[in-house]
Amino acid sequence: xxxxxxxxxxxxxxxxxxxxxxxxxxxxxxxxxxxxxxxxxxxxxxxxxxxxxxxxxxxxxxxxxxxxxxxxxxxxxxxxxxxxxxxxxxxxxxxxxxxxxxxxxxxxxxxxxxxxxxxxxxxxxxxxxxxxxxxxxxxxxxxxxxxxxxxxxxxxxxxxxxxxxxxxxxxxxxxxxxxxxxxxxxxxxxxxxxxxxxxxxxxxxxxxxxxxxxxxxxxxxxxxxxxxxxxxxxxxxxxxxxxxxxxxxxxxxxxxxxxxxxxxxxxxxxxxxxxxxxxxxxxxxxxxxxxxxxxxxxxxxxxxxxxxxxxxxxxxxxxxxxxxxxxxxxxxxxxxxxxxxxxxxxxxxxxxx
Amino acid sequence: xxxxxxxxxxxxxxxxxxxxxxxxxxxxxxxxxxxxxxxxxxxxxxxxxxxxxxxxxxxxxxxxxxxxxxxxxxxxxxxxxxxxxxxxxxxxxxxxxxxxxxxxxxxxxxxxxxxxxxxxxxxxxxxxxxxxxxxxxxxxxxxxxxxxxxxxxxxxxxxxxxxxxxxxxxxxxxxxxxxxxxxxxxxxxxxxxxxxxxxxxxxxxxxxxxxxxxxxxxxxxxxxxxxxxxxxxxxxxxxxxxxxxxxxxxxxxxxxxxxxxxxxxxxxxxxxxxxxxxxxxxxxxxxxxxxxxxxxx
Numbered sequence: 254x255x256x257x258x259x260x261x262x263x264x265x266x267x268x269x270x271x272x273x274x275x276x277x278x279x280x281x282x283x284x285x286x287x288x289x290x291x292x293x294x295x296x297x298x299x300x301x302x303x304x305x306x307x308x309x310x311x312x313x314x315x316x317x318x319x320x321x322x323x324x325x326x327x328x329x330x331x332x333x334x335x336x337x338x339x340x341x342x343x344x345x346x347x348x349x350x351x352x353x354x355x356x357x358x359x360x361x362x363x364x365x366x367x368x369x370x371x372x373x374x375x376x377x378x379x380x381x382x383x384x385x386x387x388x389x390x391x392x393x394x395x396x397x398x399x400x401x402x403x404x405x406x407x408x409x410x411x412x413x414x415x416x417x418x419x420x421x422x423x424x425x426x427x428x429x430x431x432x433x434x435x436x437x438x439x440x441x442x443x444x445x446x447x448x449x450x451x452x453x454x455x456x457x458x459x460x461x462x463x464x465x466x467x468x469x470x471x472x473x474x475x476x477x478x479x480x481x482x483x484x485x486x487x488x489x490x491x492x493x494x495x496x497x498x499x500x501x502x503x504x505x506x507x508x509x510x511x512x513x514x515x516x517x518x519x520x521x522x523x524x525x526x527x528x529x530x531x532x533x534x535x536x537x538x539x540x541x542x543x544x545x546x547x548x549x550x551x552x553x554x555x556x557x558x559x560x561x562x563x564x565x566x567x568x569x570x571x572x573x574x575x576x577x578x579x580x581x582x583x584x585x586x587x588x589x590x591x592x593x594x595x596x597x598x599x600x601x602x603x604x605x606x
Numbered sequence: 607x608x609x610x611x612x613x614x615x616x617x618x619x620x621x622x623x624x625x626x627x628x629x630x631x632x633x634x635x636x637x638x639x640x641x642x643x644x645x646x647x648x649x650x651x652x653x654x655x656x657x658x659x660x661x662x663x664x665x666x667x668x669x670x671x672x673x674x675x676x677x678x679x680x681x682x683x684x685x686x687x688x689x690x691x692x693x694x695x696x697x698x699x700x701x702x703x704x705x706x707x708x709x710x711x712x713x714x715x716x717x718x719x720x721x722x723x724x725x726x727x728x729x730x731x732x733x734x735x736x737x738x739x740x741x742x743x744x745x746x747x748x749x750x751x752x753x754x755x756x757x758x759x760x761x762x763x764x765x766x767x768x769x770x771x772x773x774x775x776x777x778x779x780x781x782x783x784x785x786x787x788x789x790x791x792x793x794x795x796x797x798x799x800x801x802x803x804x805x806x807x808x809x810x811x812x813x814x815x816x817x818x819x820x821x822x823x824x825x826x827x828x829x830x831x832x833x834x835x836x837x838x839x840x841x842x843x844x845x846x847x848x849x850x851x852x853x854x855x856x857x858x859x860x861x862x863x864x865x866x867x868x869x870x871x872x873x874x875x876x877x878x879x880x881x882x883x884x885x886x887x888x889x890x891x892x893x894x895x896x897x898x899x900x901x902x903x
Binding site for chain 2: 258285288289337339385389393394395396398399400402403404405406407410411413414417418532533535536539572574575577578580581582584585588589592593
C-alpha cells in the first residue's frame with residue numbers, strides 16, 4: 254500500500270470527509286458517555302436534536318451562538334490572510350472592559366447614544382488589545398501566535414483586577430461590576446427569549462465579510478495573500494500591510510463580540526464573561542472553513558451542542574465538559590479527514606528500494 | 607528593609623521547573639519542525655492523570671509514569687494529525703489543547719464532582735536552606751537539560767531530528783525516516799510537557815485544581831523563541847520567568863507594594879516575557895521546516 258497525492262478531486266469528497274468526521278466523532282465520544290453511565294444515543298439526541306425542537310431552547314441556541322459568531326468571524330478574518338491570531342479570547346475580554354467603561358461611568362445616557370457608544374468602545378478595546386502583537390509582527394517580525402496567546406491570560410487578569418478593585422459591586426461587595434444603566438441594554442429580538450440585537454449585528458458582520466471576501470478586489474487580494482503569500486507578493490500585493498489591517502479588524506470584531514455579550518446578556522462585567530469563547534472561535538472558524546457562511550453554520554452547530562450539554566448535565570448527569578469534548582473531537586476529526594482527502598491509497602506494484 | 611533574596615532565588619528554581627520540562631519538550635518538537643500548541647493541554651492532562659493515578663494507587667512513581675504515558679499518547683495524536691495527515695499545526699495544537707483540558711475536567715467532575723482534591727502523598731523537598739528543592743527540580747536542571755543538550759548536539763538521534771526539522775527533503779534523500787523521526791520527537795517532547803504538568807500536582811501543590819496550568823504552556827512556546835531553539839538559553843528564559851514570578855510573589859507580601867493590585871503583579875511575568883520577546887525575538891531564524899508538513903514529491 255502506498256499513499257499518493259490525488260491528481261484531481263471529485264466534488265463529493267469534501268462532504269464525504271465531513272460526514273466521516275461526524276461519524277468518527279459520534280463513535281469516539283460514545284466511549285466516555287458510556288463510562289459516565291449514560292446512553293450514547295440518548296446523549297447525542299440531547300446534544301444535537303433536543304435543543305432545536307422547542308422554542309425556548311432554540312432561543313438559547315441563538316443566544317449561545319452569538320458570541321461564537323463574533324469570535325469565529327474574528328479568527329476567520331485573520332487566519333484567511335495568514336495572520337494566526339490566537340488571541341480572540343483576550344480581545345473579546347478587552348471588548349467587555351471597554352464597553353463597560355461608558356456603561357459604568359455614564360450610566361444615565363439614553364439608549365440611542367449609549368448603545369453605539371458602548372459598542373464602539375468594545376470594538377476599540379478589541380483593536381487596542383490586538384494592536385501590540387500586530388505591531389510587533391509588522392515592525393519586528395515577531396511571531397503573532399505567541400504574543401496573542403500570552404495576552405489572553407493578561408486580559409483575564411485585567412478583568413479580575415478591575416472587579417476586585419475599582420469596579421467591585423457597590424451594593425454586594427462581590428467581584429462583579431454594578432449593573433449597567435438601563436440605556437445600555439441591547440434590545441431583545443424575540444419576545445420570550447433572551448436573544449438580543451447582538452445576534453443581528455453578528456449576522457450583519459458575517460454578511461459584510463462574505464460580500465467583501467467574495468465580490469470585491471480587496472477580498473481577492475486577501476484570499477491571494479492567505480493562499481500563497483509569495484505569489485501574492487510577486488504580483489504586487491502588499492501582504493504585510495493586509496495582514497496588519499486584518500489583524501486589527503479581527504481584534505475589533507472580537508471586541509465587538511465582548512461588548513455584545515456584556516450589553517446583551519450579562520448587563521454587568523463578571524470574571525466569567527468569556528467562558529472560552531475566544532478559543533472556541535478557532536474551532537468555529539476552522540469548522541467553517543474560514544468562510545463567512547461556514548462560520549455562521551459552525552457557530553450554530555457549536556451553540557446547539559453547548560445548549561445540549563447544559564441540558565444533558567441536568568437530565569443525564571453528564572458533566573457539561575462533554576460538550577467541549579464533542580466539539581474539539583469534531584474539530585480534530587474534521588481537519589484530519591479533510592487533510593486525508595487530498596491523498597489516495599494505491600497498491601504498490603513493485604518495490605523501488 | 608530586609609529583602610529575602612535567597613528565598614526569592616530558591617523560589618525561582620522551583621517556579622522554573624515545570625517551564626524547563628515543558629519548554630525543553632517544545633524545543634524538541636520545534637527542532638523537528640512541529641509547533642506543538644497542544645502543550646497547554648498536555649501539561650494539563652499530565653497534571654491531572656499524574657494526580658489521579660497517584661491519588662488512587664498511593665504511588666507517586668506510578669503517578670509520574672501515568673503522566674508520561676499520557677504525554678506519549680498525546681504526542682502520538684499530534685503526530686497523526688500533523689505528520690501523517692499534514693493538518694495545519696496551529697489548529698491541530700489548539701484542538702488538542704481544548705480536547706485534553708475538556709477530557710481532564712470531565713473525568714475530574716465525574717469522579718470527584720467538586721473542584722479540588724488533595725493527595726496524601728507528594729514529593730518532598732530534599733536537602734535544606736537554599737538547596738531545599740523538589741527532586742524533579744534537580745532532575746530538570748542537572749540531568750534533563752545537559753542530557754537534551756547532548757542529545758540534540760551530538761547524538762545520532764539529535765542529528766536526525768534536526769535534519770528533518772531543517773530540511774526534510776535532504777534528510778529523506780540521506781535515508782532518514784522523516785515521519786518516524788518526527789513522531790519520536792513529538793512523543794518525547796510531549797512526555798516532557800506532561801511531566802512538567804505533573805510537577806504542579808505531584809510536587810508543588812499535592813492537589814488538582816481547575817485551570818492549574820494557567821498559561822504556563824504558552825509561556826514555554828514564547829521561551830523557545832526567546833531561547834532560539836537552544837537548550838541552555840531556554841533554561842535561562844525559564845529562570846528569568848521564574849525570577850520575575852518569584853519576585854512578584856515576594857513583593858506582593860511586602861508592605862511597600864501592598865497598594866499594587868495583586869492581578870497586576872501576577873500579570874507582570876507575562877508582560878516581561880512579551881517584552882523580552884520584543885527585544886530579543888527580532889530576526890530570529892526559525893527551523894527550516896517549521897510548520898511545514900513533509901510529503902515525498
